[in-house]
Structure formats: structure tokens, C-alpha cells
Amino acid sequence: MGSKVLVVDDSKASREKLVTQLEKNGVSAAQAVNGEEGIKYLEQCDNIDMVFVDAEMHVMDGVSMVLEMKKDPKLNKIPVIMIINIDPVAQTIGKVMFAGANGFMLNPPTEGGINDFVNRFSAS
16 A cells, blocks of 8 residues: 554554554554644654544544644645544544544444545555
């Protein structure tokens, strides 16, 4: 695939699981532990094709991160997939889509779901 993604999650185990699934399919992945760190990484890096971000994190959550990305002309075109917990799904989905995420996945993400989004939003 040749894509590079940023995985943002405050859970090390969740980040590593997602990175392992991505790399198994030829996708390079960088990591950040919260939205604030994710924004800083994106501002310094020009080659991120998409972002997978957990909706609920300390310091800066995923919804706040997406809202910040949408304000920045350099970052607002990067596709974002929000990873949400099952409960309360309806309320979280509303926040995620309002923030401008390009899609969402339930936690834990499945390999098929990850690959579908990577294929859909990968740079050609």
C-alpha cells in the first residue's frame, strides 16, 4: 500500500495493536499518545496520508484534535478515522461526525475495517 498513517491513542496496548495490523499490511505508522501530541506531529511531518484517533483521551481527546485539524489549511484535508467505544455509541458518533471525521470504527478496530479505510483514503 505504501501509505503512512498516524495512530493517536492514550492506550499503549491499543496503539501497538493497531500499528501491528497496519504494518502487517504494508502501511507505515507513527504514534502519538494524545491529540495534542498528534497535532504537533502532524505540523512537523508532511507525509501522513491519514489519521486513526481514539475519541476519548486525556490532555486532548480525538474530537478536539479533529476540530483543531479542521482549522489548519495544512491539516484539514488529511482523512481522520475516529475509534469509538461501544457505549454511548450514538452520542459519540454525533460528536465525531460534527467534528469533521471522515469515518469511525468501534473499538477494538478490526483488520478488515482498518484495511477498508486505508484503501479508501490512501494517496494514489
